[in-house]
Amino acid sequence: MSRLGDIPIRIERPDFAAMAGTIGGGVTAILAEIAALLDRLAAGDEPQAIDLKSLPMNPGDREQLIEALGSGEVAITLYADGESTIRETGVHGVWWTEHRDGDGEVTAAFIEIARVPGILIVDSDELQRGAERLRSAIGATRSSE
């Protein structure tokens, strides 16, 4: 048993019906917010995201949310200073993103409502640097001929 998560814990689920409107019972509210953000994206608004780390969720809530969204067609692994996973859920345009550091600890977790996750898009500087790199590689090959 090397990690805290390996210690078995018993979770008593609070009575959500009795505490509607208080912190902790928010799975339905999150789903409603995602639906509203999808509407706005379809109408031409900017992509948005819901931060999963700042929501005071019980472990049970998280599972409920994952179950409600389902799994989709796309799964992306990003290797940049630790492994990140970006998965499209069963709802098109709803991406479950988890960024991890070099030790595998989750540093950011959010649901992105976007056509394509923004972190994948390459910026113009990078395109130019890529082109320069290729040209200098071609130059080096030619001069060695």
Add this chain to the structure above:
Amino acid sequence: MPEYQARQTIGELLDRQGISRRAFIKYCTAMASLMALPPLAGRAMAEQLRAARRPSVIYLSFQECTGCLESLTRSFSPSIENMIFNVISLDYDDTLMAAAGHRAEAARDQAMKANYGKYLVVVDGSVPTADGGIYNCAAGRTAVDILTETAKGAAAIVCVGTCSSFGGIPFADPNPTGARPVSDLIGDKPIINVSGCPPIPEVITGTLLQFVTTGQVPDLDEHRRPKVFFGNTIHDRCYRRPFFDQGKFAKTFDDEGARNGWCLFELGCKGPTTYNACATTKWNGGTSFPIESGHPCLGCSEPGFWDKGSFYAALSTGTFGRAGNLTPRDAAKLGGAAAATGIAVAAGATALARHRRKVRMTDIQTADTQKEE
């Protein structure tokens, strides 16, 4: 500080070190989440920071245990730990720097001259003022002297930890060294308090990042703490809150309630009156925080927390506060929580706690009488 470091942008430095734009966006996204900004704001922050220049930082350590610096440098994975040192230029820190003696002091002088009016001073530890300040000296000079001189050319001062923010442990009764917080000694510079014993490392780096990104002092609460990190109480964001709301409390550390993860209010939890980000940011890279590990919050980020009575007495027993009472803000907060969640439950808990206090007082009086006899 080498001149190139002052001129180059953070982006240029990251490129030189092979840290990709996406890796930096990931870091900024994590930081944005800590600052309660929308996660996608991390992208804009990353672009802004890449274009900014690294500010010079002078880190002064006074009456402290080095826990705050340990918190900052040891709790992240190495890659994240390094990231903040890519964003700032740490030009003087007598605990971390390889140089010692005159060379170390020369580094501070040089950083001050080269960046006068622009550098950030980070202070860790309270400042002893009794007996001419002799209880904390370096290079033959008192902490008061070093702080006053270094503060003169600073753009702002960031107090890291409860000691520099509010006096902390050295300030606790009877305060033999005449320890003072920085804000008692420096009146003409913006001061940002990042309290906690120690502060959460991400809160320290987040505060520094926010200053570098915007070039401005963030919104502060009445104790000069950044509202983004200290805007909510632990209780506001505690995952055990549903149990508080339902009146389910652990009564001892090993009873059924404790095993079920019920609220720790009756075991002395100071969460309702403590402003900090532990419940959301957590500790050790997001692993856990004291309440999640089954221990009540001690209230370590609040002024005078060492002198506020037992860590294990419920807030409703009224022992929290120097005068033995809740501050009006504390009382309002508790009252607010009760109003929002069912006064009957909270009132029941309070009555129970009051009853316990009576028992305790009776015990004490009996013990005293026995002593006198």
